[in-house]
Amino acid sequence: MKIACIGGGPAGLYFAISMKLRDPAHEIEVFERNAPGVTFGWGVVFSDLTVDNITRNDPVSAETITREFAHWDDIDVHFKGETITSGGHGFIGISRKRMLQILHDRARELGAVLHFDAECDPADPRWREYDLIIAADGANSRFRDAHAESFGIDIDVRANKFVWLGTSKVFDAFTFAFEQTEHGWIWAHAYRFAPDCSTFIVECSEETWRGFGFDRMSQDESIAACEKLFAKYLDGHSLQSNATHLVGSAAWLNFRRIKCERWSAGNVILLGDAAHTAHFSIGSGTKLALEDAIKLAELLNRPGLSLEAAMDEYVAERDLEVLKLQNSARNSTEWFETLERYTHFEPLQFAYSLLTRSQRISHENLRLRDRDWLEGVERWFWKRATDGRSNKTAPPMFAPLKLREMEVANRITVSPMAMYSAVDGVPNDFHFVHYGERAIGGAGLLFTEMTCVSPEGRISPGCTGMWNADHVAAWKRIVEFVHANSKAKICLQLGHSGGKGSTRVGWEGNDVPLDGGNWPVMSAGDVRWSPANQVPAPMTRADMNRVRDQFVAAVRMGVEAGFDMVELHAAHGYLLSSFITPLQNNRSDEYGGSLENRMRYPLEVFAAMRAAWPGDRPMSVRISATDWAGDDGITPDEAVLIGEAFAREGADLIDVSAGQTWGGQQPVYGRMFQTPFSDRIRNEGKLATMAVGNIYEPDHANSILAAGRADLVALGRPHLVDPFWTLRAAAQLDYRDVAVPPQYLNGMAQLARNMKRDADAAAALRV
Numbered sequence: 001m002k003i004a005c006i007g008g009g010p011a012g013l014y015f016a017i018s019m020k021l022r023d024p025a026h027e028i029e030v031f032e033r034n035a036p037g038v039t040f041g042w043g044v045v046f047s048d049l050t051v052d053n054i055t056r057n058d059p060v061s062a063e064t065i066t067r068e069f070a071h072w073d074d075i076d077v078h079f080k081g082e083t084i085t086s087g088g089h090g091f092i093g094i095s096r097k098r099m100l101q102i103l104h105d106r107a108r109e110l111g112a113v114l115h116f117d118a119e120c121d122p123a124d125p126r127w128r129e130y131d132l133i134i135a136a137d138g139a140n141s142r143f144r145d146a147h148a149e150s151f152g153i154d155i156d157v158r159a160n161k162f163v164w165l166g167t168s169k170v171f172d173a174f175t176f177a178f179e180q181t182e183h184g185w186i187w188a189h190a191y192r193f194a195p196d197c198s199t200f201i202v203e204c205s206e207e208t209w210r211g212f213g214f215d216r217m218s219q220d221e222s223i224a225a226c227e228k229l230f231a232k233y234l235d236g237h238s239l240q241s242n243a244t245h246l247v248g249s250a251a252w253l254n255f256r257r258i259k260c261e262r263w264s265a266g267n268v269i270l271l272g273d274a275a276h277t278a279h280f281s282i283g284s285g286t287k288l289a290l291e292d293a294i295k296l297a298e299l300l301n302r303p304g305l306s307l308e309a310a311m312d313e314y315v316a317e318r319d320l321e322v323l324k325l326q327n328s329a330r331n332s333t334e335w336f337e338t339l340e341r342y343t344h345f346e347p348l349q350f351a352y353s354l355l356t357r358s359q360r361i362s363h364e365n366l367r368l369r370d371r372d373w374l375e376g377v378e379r380w381f382w383k384r385a386t387d388g389r390s391n392k393t394a395p396p397m398f399a400p401l402k403l404r405e406m407e408v409a410n411r412i413t414v415s416p417m418a419m420y421s422a423v424d425g426v427p428n429d430f431h432f433v434h435y436g437e438r439a440i441g442g443a444g445l446l447f448t449e450m451t452c453v454s455p456e457g458r459i460s461p462g463c464t465g466m467w468n469a470d471h472v473a474a475w476k477r478i479v480e481f482v483h484a485n486s487k488a489k490i491c492l493q494l495g496h497s498g499g500k501g502s503t504r505v506g507w508e509g510n511d512v513p514l515d516g517g518n519w520p521v522m523s524a525g526d527v528r529w530s531p532a533n534q535v536p537a538p539m540t541r542a543d544m545n546r547v548r549d550q551f552v553a554a555v556r557m558g559v560e561a562g563f564d565m566v567e568l569h570a571a572h573g574y575l576l577s578s579f580i581t582p583l584q585n586n587r588s589d590e591y592g593g594s595l596e597n598r599m600r601y602p603l604e605v606f607a608a609m610r611a612a613w614p615g616d617r618p619m620s621v622r623i624s625a626t627d628w629a630g631d632d633g634i635t636p637d638e639a640v641l642i643g644e645a646f647a648r649e650g651a652d653l654i655d656v657s658a659g660q661t662w663g664g665q666q667p668v669y670g671r672m673f674q675t676p677f678s679d680r681i682r683n684e685g686k687l688a689t690m691a692v693g694n695i696y697e698p699d700h701a702n703s704i705l706a707a708g709r710a711d712l713v714a715l716g717r718p719h720l721v722d723p724f725w726t727l728r729a730a731a732q733l734d735y736r737d738v739a740v741p742p743q744y745l746n747g748m749a750q751l752a753r754n755m756k757r758d759a760d761a762a763a764a765l766r767v
Ligand SMILES: Cc1cc2nc3c(=O)[nH]c(=O)nc-3n(C[C@H](O)[C@H](O)[C@H](O)COP(=O)(O)OP(=O)(O)OC[C@H]3O[C@@H](n4cnc5c(N)ncnc54)[C@H](O)[C@@H]3O)c2cc1C
Pocket: 006, 007, 008, 009, 010, 011, 012, 031, 032, 033, 034, 041, 043, 044, 045, 046, 118, 119, 120, 121, 136, 137, 138, 139, 141, 142, 163, 164, 201, 271, 272, 273, 274, 278, 280, 283, 284, 285, 286, 287, 289
């Protein structure tokens, strides 16, 4: 094949090498607009996995590259006058310029032709002479943009400003230096990539950047200002730029996250940054470029595979990898963009939050990297959780939490889950066993299912209630069992179904109206849940008074039944949520319109409940932190305001759920997918929060808690199949101080021994 590679960066050069290695008969020309040795950037970092991949692909160039690698292990985080050092991170880096030289030599040796100072124009007719055009021309690809509609390009220009500089100061550790200034925070990411040279990327918000006047400075002035700002880290060494083609403030860039729906159009194929970018803070752009090149060369040379089939497979295989990296990169990008959210943290927690920002590195991962450091974090966490009383080194999930006068023994909670098994609202033996079993299973706090304040406030005929003496008696029996047989506390979740009421039990269809015997429903407005559901009656003021009083009566019954805590369910599109979300609330009175108006009734109900609930016992509220509807619905920003408003009325904990507030939601699911909302409410609103949603490993819980993304972690579905989730986690983490029912002690000891033996065997295999 006769192939033109546009761009002599890592992608273009490595593709040329990979093709020639597989079939020397290919005619390959690489066109690079710059002269040899002229390139942007300084060092690039690699992972061990990338090194394995390039070694398998071409041992010759890999050998030269790895010989010249700089290695380092530690990460130093400089923050508020402290340096937090953690080890075991194992980075390798090389100068970008040197890596390109090695690739030039190798490409030439294999017979590829390299043209330098060769600016390529997509409209040039000479490209017709080639069988394939490889657009490896970087993030600003002209060849991609010339066929923009065919590729379905999606570019997200990120908020922060950064400049990629170099310095002769040698940083022995990967260094993050955060400086607080009168214009806001500004920070550097610095690492050594050669014996005498380090990369030094400076980043800040646009506001800080303008505050310093970087927008009006020449490149030299910018560099001088950065030297002054980071003088204490540079020890007299200067900073340098190699973006000589960029003038003035243009050396400062906004990162552009690029993704494309399709990676080929006719005989033009996108490779590397032209197809997709990954934020520099996770250092994986070059890895993606090299691995794209390997995969594409492999497929184009696979016998019997048409170009079309090769392209389908190329996209299928690489797309998943790119998606995973771009997801991690997005988390990392957002962490730096919302840095101010975390600057109230103490330095140790700040460093932990930084290290776990992309969610690729977890608590146990950090233990493998640097056990001592991680144990220091655990001790710190326990000390804070116990007001300095405990010096324990133990997983954060087992630390206690105090809300008003209630202390929960650990941070794991059983999320509220409707069982749809009550008759006339009365919990029965099923509920007794269900809650009792989960209490002895070790969770610190149990939530009841949404317990309804009136018969017509039920979701289904099977929902539990709290509106008469039978309910009080049945709940009291459960609460007393929980208190007598476990250390768990129990919280009564109270709610009213609103427009989502009068539906079947969950397993006969969610939100599907009853076959017969439907009761009239009401809501904030007259927006029905779906064409199959009833049109609700908008609540009158008299309805509001009645329902508010029902909530208050239910709270009083909760006191009688002995509950430790009460939660108001104001999420998931039920009655109170229907006021909060603009997608359900189409009222034109003082309860509709602005967020302040839409919050008025839910706050009124909450305040009335709080007044009826003992002052020494805590209350929480469950909210949907987003409607998953973009700006048309509740946004995560507004969720902070919603959390703050409830806190002002006396909420001690915001239970942060999301969605289920309208039929057209577009949720983005994944591991711990709702935790970012909890993080935001906790750290922007400075409120205690509970995270929930696809959290299923002890490692997830510990990472969330230690990083300060929530104060409690709720697990729903995992507890349906494993009431003993917390005890199992204790056995897995070899934590002995958890409350085990004495009847079960023997089994617990055996489980812990077996798990330890299995973990030791797995560790021995890894070594
Ligand atoms: C600040 C910063 C730090 C980074 N740090 C790291 C890191 O530590 N580790 C890492 O793996 N990645 C890092 N990256 C990302 C990495 O630089 C890119 O992902 C990688 O270079 C992509 O390789 P590429 O070959 O696709 O594109 P590029 O390296 O951008 O190469 C494209 C080439 O095409 C040439 N070209 C463009 N247009 C034309 C044209 N019309 N005609 C001829 N030639 C053309 C360009 O001159 C360039 O040489 C960083 C990026 C930035 C911005």
